[in-house]
Amino acid sequence: MKTTNKKTNILITGAGLCGSLLGLRLAQRGYHVDILEKRPDMRKAVVDGGRSINLALSDRGLAGLKLVGLEEKVRELCIPMHGRLIHDVDGNTFASNYSGREGEYINSISREELNKLLLDEADKYEDVQIDFDDAVTSVDLKNASVTYHDSETDTEKEWKSDIVLGTDGAGSVVRKAMMKQRDFLFSHSMNWLPHGYKELNIPPTEDGKWRIEKNFLHIWPRGGFMLIALPNLDGSFTLTLFMQYDGDGPAFNKIKTDQEITDFFTTYFKDVMEHIPDLIEQYHTNPAPPLGTVRCSPWTAYGTSLIMGDAAHAIVPFYGQGMNASFEDVVVFDKMLDQHENWSDAFDAFSKTRKPDADAIADLALDNFVEMRDSVANPNFQLKRQIEMRLEAVFAKAEYQSKYSLVTFPEEGISYREAMLRGRAQDKAILWLLENDQIKVEDDINDLLKSIQQKTEEVLWLRG
Template sequence: MPVGERNEAVTVVGAGLVGSLLSVFLARRGHTVEVLERRPDMRREVIDAGRSINLAISTRGLYALKQVGLEEEALRHAIPMRGRMIHPPKGALMYQPYGKDDSQHINSLSRAWLNKFLMSAAEATGKVRIRFRQRVSSADLEQGVLTVVDEATGEERREEGRVVFGTDGSGSAVRQALEKVPGFESTAETLGHGYKELTIPPGPGGAFQMEKHALHIWPRGTYMLIALPNEDGSFTCTLFLPWKGPVSFESLDSPARLEAFFEEQFPDAKALIPDLTQAFFGRPTGSMVTVKCAPWNVGGKAVVMGDAAHAIVPFFGQGMNCGFEDCTVLEGLLGKSGDWETLFGELGRLRKTNADAIADMAVENFVEMRDSTGNPRFLLEKAVEKVLLNTFPGEFVSRYSMVSFSRVPYRLAYEVGAIAGGIVSDLSEGLTRAEDVDLERAKRLIHERLVPFMKEHADGFRTEG
């Protein structure tokens, strides 16, 4: 009998985005789910703000929500972002479309709203109980035992006999327990940059004070500012700076230095942030980490998913999308016969290589966003890429479009992107205008380099799971 049809009681550690959605999938398969969440219930208590980067939900994340009937409601609260709006230190704004046309866009969505929505959807199944302020203090996963502290009462208890799903984020207690198991390997690489959240409030009558349907970027080489639109007309801004150095969080140590820095580097944003000094010094500075580990499971006793298994930096907008894709792949496996150990092993086999690929692409995209988006050569290549996407549909694809607008495995998107990028680079040599690209040569290069690779991996392009 498939494990997804045994009506077994399971434990999910972490009621974040992935844990809440996973609980919906498990409940729909008949499982009774206990969710242990360390934080208080964010639907009833205000949780410290300032450490949340807005979500950019795209095809993979929306597909997962669609499987459980939640996509339409999520999209009602989302704002389409059709491209990047580049803010240079001086001069006119520059717009870079994300896809071949406006139908290809990503969506800005409130992390807090989506998390609350998914928790309520999980509880609405009638098979999910979320217990808040429950901290997993230790675990013996080989024996299937959790030690849990109720932080409201201080009481400690043992929980055992249930399969454990660790969806408790980049600092996962479940993954830390896995590290004690022989043969388990884990790395956590902290980015040399931190981030600070700021806010551009809505204008009069809730008006957006910048272009509504764009992800705004102020690229400045070793650092940058970004802004994503919110439903109420505001923008959530995130400043990414090195921790130390001439221009860093360490160097911006006074209101005067902060004000002067923004006036010089982000003057148009500064004019729209009324409480800059108070927000900057009053909010915490977040860190970003890339986590890779293997295997993701201990036999059939426990498995990690989402950030607990593969935390990535936020510069491709794929962290949540990747975690949600874990859930859809797991859902596909739940309908097959076999035990939990077999299922978890297959989940890791399907997902590990793809999670590693998007982690690497996210770091690469950070360099692109902060260094390249204002570069004339980069802008030319993006324009040439768009010409090729429209002229050779189905034959030429870009890495960005495959990651954001398809469900092709990340590993294939990474490899196709390298080939496509080489073609664009070769065709852009000596050009000053994208419309002058040699289309006959483009067709030849696509058929020599890209089409054979895509035919060779045709099965992979049918998506995993």
């Protein structure tokens, strides 16, 4: 533990998933931590943060929870999802497992319940103070101080600290303060998809059971748009409709009346309609917020401040890695504190190490949007997945992992960037071999592995 000055006062902006995990870990390391959160305490009030209700938790995120000793507690809040269950327009389904190996699956978990658990655990430490309903309005990065709106007195106040850690989400005030600096070059982009998302709910049966298979992530791919469903512990499912706002074909701004909603779901999602008795009301009531990707650099300023999580690298949700990437940030940052003598060096090392991985998972998430809405219904994609399942069932991770497994169930030390580079090359190799009749699903398993490895190395070599 090289960064040893425990008298350092640390201020974290944002008590969401990343901020609460980070605060907990720093408290475990012996630091005094203050956290300012603009929303009410979700443990005492119903909070509508405009965020997805449940999330996909996988190995990278679990590593962050293991770091703070909460992996087993969190697993009690999870529902395992072993693969995708694809629904076609006619109501037919087929399953596509996430991995060919035993024990590799992702988990559906309530964002709120996980956040509450992290807050409860952080609150157990005397050196952690969490203030809710206090919105940070500006940040003085050089002096590590923030101005915030105190809801109790309805006044603006200043909070002076030694270190400011911004985990305040995609709209980060700390990141915006970095953008305003003139002492260094700060690159920033926020790219919006032409699509938004609308959440709906399938209620449980009268006896509290799930109306559709609970141990899958359900997908209704329809080309330019899609519907997905994740299970909840109470027997319900959270549905998310991803669709463009405008343009040719179905779009949010063209589906507004009761009849238009009914016609749309009858045409494209008939097997879902029977499970949502109040579909019309839900559709009208629930918003359709946008989907965007935040990229920026650097993530640190003046040796006094650092951003991480969505504040540094918000991504679209199509790989189920947003929370996992944020939790992995905490793991990597924890290692940087072990390796460096001061905060400035730890911040710089974290930013340089993590930025390429953040860019990689952002790209992969955008790629997966196309795959989920289009490719999963493609025959060659299905054949590719069958081959990958065979390979993963027989060979060790060191010999073969699909792109999805490299991202979601990595061996220790496999970064997002490594997963992207090798995974993309493997995908290209397998699809080329299939399209050119060089391999078949039923081929000898050793021959399959050899052909795919050789072609993958060719692709990697050509890409330099």
